[in-house]
């Protein structure tokens with residue numbers, strides 16, 4: 001096992017990883033930007049090193065500074081968290097070449113899954129269902145028209161190197177296809193340095209369902225069931241739950257098997273997530289794999305009892321998974337609400353000093369946060385400031401528990417989206433689990449804000 005791990009991240013995920021290190025008896029090294037001198041992760045870690053100015057590009061994305069910090073502190077492994085460098089295969093390679101362990105999958109797995117066209121080819125080989133569309137890259141407008149006709153409008157033009165909901169265009173008719181196609185290519189080239197695009201049928205009312213997988217270096221890969229992540233705005237998840245209230249036993253067996261097949265196709269090591277879109281008839285299609293830990297991992301931890309960060313670290317150190325698929329059981333229901341420092345309905349960010357912070361508590365409530373009273377939330381990073389997770393015997397009880405937990409939360413001095421969650425949790429459509437990926441935006445539009 002490692003003696004010391006450097007965490008190349010900030011915020012709640014850095015705190016989550018430092019806590020896991022402490023529980024495993026591993027020393028932790030935090031890296032921080034000049035804006036994060038007083039941040040929770042900087043304070044909680046055994047050692048902390050400043051790696052540059054506030055801007056992420058100069059600190060948390062600064063590979064040279066992070067590698068220097070690892071060398072200076074004799075760290076043996078690097079945990080990248082999510083975001084920043086977590087899906088950067090070149091960084092993973094540099095870490096490995098420097099003789100350090102990368103807490104994540106191999107650079108090869110990351111490269112294939114980070115390139116959507118390459119990933120779809122791999123998935124086709126592994127018999128993982130794909131959204132109907134182009135067979136690989138679409139190289140000219142005529143090709144785009146041919147593919148769109150076969151798939152049927154609406155279609156979605158996607159950048160192969162896209163991510164974070166960027167680089168996608170929905171096209172409703174042939175008249176707007178040529179323009180959307182060339183715009184998507186130009187934008188992808190400028191944003192990702194790769195103008196490869198492909199076309200998929202645009203599914204109109206799907207749910208976003210994802211499968212958590214965990215692999216070790218000895219060829220074992222298991223799944224930890226699915227998560228329902230359809231509550232989104234601007235392709236950003238707002239509330240997640242496990243299991244999905246829409247997925248029945250038969251569909252669960254199928255989608256989880258597809259998740260394991262997808263991970264096996266790239267010899268996956270560590271924690272990863274295979275994202276699918278599911279139609280109202282429960283047919284489902286692979287859209288992408290995230291080769292890292294996800295924000296919403298706690299809901300899976302709670303229904304399975306598996307500490308995902310602990311196992312990311314253990315498998316990176318070479319330990320085999322001690323459980324087989326049949327040992328992993330699901331118990332009860334878990335929900336996560338993402339608390340953001342932003343206006344609950346206008347979504348304008350609200351950085352500033354927290355005058356008072358009081359976290360909810362009580363039975364079966366977990367709070368992953370980096371807030372404390374007197375902390376100043378810097379304006380440079382993600383607006384998520386806390387995750388509240390509840391667990392209960394069934395979904396209805398879990399919702400009630402979340403409602404009382406959200407009501408208990410007090411954050412004074414900055415505006416948060418607490419009221420959005422209060423209203424969403426009370427919404428009959430949410431309570432009946434009658435929703436898809438458009439639910440939240442349609443509901444917000446109806447509010448006429």
Ligand code: ADP
Nearest residue numbers: 131162163164165166200201202203287288437
């Ligand atoms: P990113 O890597 O940018 O997150 P994804 O491929 O995961 O891109 O897609 C992000 C979101 O875009 C999905 O969760 C879904 O809401 C929407 N989306 C992507 N592909 C399709 C599709 N074929 N039909 C309908 N919606 C889609």
